[in-house]
Amino acid sequence: MEIDRTTQADYLKALGHPTRIMILELLEREGHCVTNIGEKLNLKQSNISQHLGILRSRGILSLQRDGGLSIYCIKDPNALKILKMVRGS
16 A cells, blocks of 8 residues: 555654654663653653654554553554664664
8 A cells, every 4th residue: 555645754754853763762672651751751741742642643653551551652663664774773
């Protein structure tokens, strides 16, 4: 299935912010809740939530419930491949 150019551009825009790149790097190893992400990146929960929403809306992240916690995980491993290509690794 071919994805239209607008969708492709939106996907790349979602990856094009330093905070979102840091979030993906953090989630590369394991899932985290918003609070943990904020603590590890030293950012406010509201800021993290906005970025997580963008990544989730583009299908890059998924949200899993674990009791009372909402755990964010990488849903689309292609996002990590793109970041690795950009880093040259």
